[in-house]
Amino acid sequence: MIRITNRPLTSCSDACECARQFTPGLRLTELYPALRGGVFSGLLALSLATPALGAPAPIQNDFRDDQVLLNLPNLSSTQTSDIRTAQQLAEQVQTHLQQARSEGDPRFLGYAQRLLQDWPDDRMTDRLRVLRATLWQSLHRFDDAREDLNQVLARDGDTQNHVQALLTLANLEIVQGRYSEALTACKQLEKLYPGLIAASCRAQVLARTGQADTVYTELKAQTQQAQGQGQGNTTAMLWAEGTLADIAAQLGRPEAEQHWRNVLALDPEDLYSRTQLADWLIQKQRFEQAVALTKGYDAVDSLAVLRAIALQATGSGQAKSLIASLDERFTEARWRGNLLHQRDYARFLLDIQQQPDEALTYARENWQSQREPMDTRLLLRAAGATGNSAVIDTTGEWLASINQRDARYPEVQP
């Protein structure tokens, strides 16, 4: 069982495949989408024009010879020539995906893609397809991911590959808010691989569709039972605790924090849980603790944005340089053109830059592909800040249609 698909992937990289293809002499008209309806929101689109580019940093030649400029990442092998079997390839790809995930570094996704791209089609295996689907999901190529997974599931094959494919598929559908598809995958998983992981899968979906209270109690009991019987291996416990944390947060219960801390005790590199917990602490205005939790994670966009918010709230002098660094990052990312960490950027615009209209644009765009509570809450907050009741209404309608309630967005209770 690989851990890559453990929690929904948050390292949705800058490295989106859909990099804006080069357009000869980009014109201003191409840089903003069609104007939206409503007079006073009309100009919104204009503000999405080219990122503001300052002059690049100067070229300096006075660096010392003994100065360590960079520590290189550990790349055991990116040489395709070393890889002869599908098994070797799978291991290498998995290592890259894991590095991308645990460090929040999208360059590893590129290395993984290169390896998979160079591999002949007729030698593709189910395991490689599952890994490729994970890569596609990280790059927000959700449909490509689905296609690979369905191909694996349509064939009789190794159970472990099926389990992995079902988990990945369920995850993908949950992230995208397609709960009936997710539930189907979770149920199939239950048959094939009963246990805490399948139970968590199911609980997650049911919680998001109106049964949070019941499934929280059930899953908690199941988790304690498994733990008591010594059955809960680390992976299963990670799944269960992470899911319990999500549901508790959805219900607005303080236990959420302990569940997340349990996850982080088992796996400090779980950036997803760290992000969720940091956000929770910020919502509870426990800024000092959010600062402590995000310390050392400035390189990861989602955590850096939350850290900046917390630092600013505590009046820390460190806030300024982190905000400047985030601003530079997002400017470069916008130049690259494929936003990328739209959620993080929207949050940055909303809570740091105080630009709710721009924040709403990115939050909406993000919500088209990702509908986790974090995404929904951000969308609603941005819509509230701009007074855009139409967005609040349509989001509310969607939430009502799936019967989703969440303590983090009490303004829309179906």
Place this chain on the structure above:
Amino acid sequence: MKHALQSWLLLMMAFGSATVAAHKASDSFIYLDQSNPDATTLRVDLALRDLALVLPLDGNNDQQLTGAEVRAARPAITGLVAEGVTILSDQGNCALAGQQWGLSRHSDGPYAAARYGIQCPDGAKPTGITYDLLFDVDPLHRGLVQWTTTEGESLAVLGPDSNRLDLTASQPSMLGTFGTFLYEGVIHLLIGLDHILFLLVLILPATFVRQQQLKLSRTTPTVSFSTRLWELAGIVSAFTVAHSITLALAALDIVRLPIAWVEMVIALSIAIAALNVFWPILGKKTWKLAFGFGLIHGFGFASVLGDLTSGVSQTVTALAGFNIGVELGQLGLLVIFFPLLFWLGRYRLYARAAVPAMIVAVTGISLFWAVERAGAL
């Protein structure tokens, strides 16, 4: 896993606490400067981390790049750039003449950077640039190009499937930008209902003659159509001038108001202007009303315009085009609808029923908006 974490922590420490390099996808930065027509320059910044994938930068294999190692790799880096970055012209490929070499920095860490002069055969003009580095180790790698000419700057992205930038395609001209935004200004007016309703209540008083006035001045000739039309053009222009002022204030980041409040006040202003038609509490000088409320309406753009002023070199042109577009749109609507309403004004039913009905409807709609927007505060 543990090892990865350790090496990452090491990385953190190396950069100190002040600026930690971010993780991002692999990009190189290419600055092509043609702002001086006689001396085109090219600057290429390549991430050390990326270079280490394709060149043996880390001579002693200790996973650390030192200043000395990078200096030693200078010929290799220069060779790589010469191989992977090509400036094309009609007379053949242009030569790159090194001018400056060293280190630079982007958001994810240190870059090797070099600036070159461009010499094309027979003094020909560069017609294109191709970029082909690092794609074979990282298909997500991109070359980010900033192309500066005398007319401004534009951005492009080069990838494995689109590694060529055509330099003959002209940049958006000043006129082009102006035209584009002029068009957007017109469209902007036509798709916005609150704007149009405000216009409607501004022109209504001029389309009919009040009964009292009729009684008092049976003998005086009615004001001519063209006089009315000019008067109205003035009112509408006062509105545009006013909102242009606040727009500019916003664009220059001098004044910024919370957008949610502004939106609500805008809705209220429409209701007040509508009621003012029958109960001129704010006076009968409609142009003053139009000007005053125009200021508020201009703030409607405030929160979204701040970014416009930075970055885009032709912001002022764009802004001017946009405003004039709005004005033209208003005048266009006026030319089409005012004669119609003026003609209807001859009928008593218009003044007695149609106008009050419109006023009630507009007031109702705008008050509804106001309540709705207040709810979002």
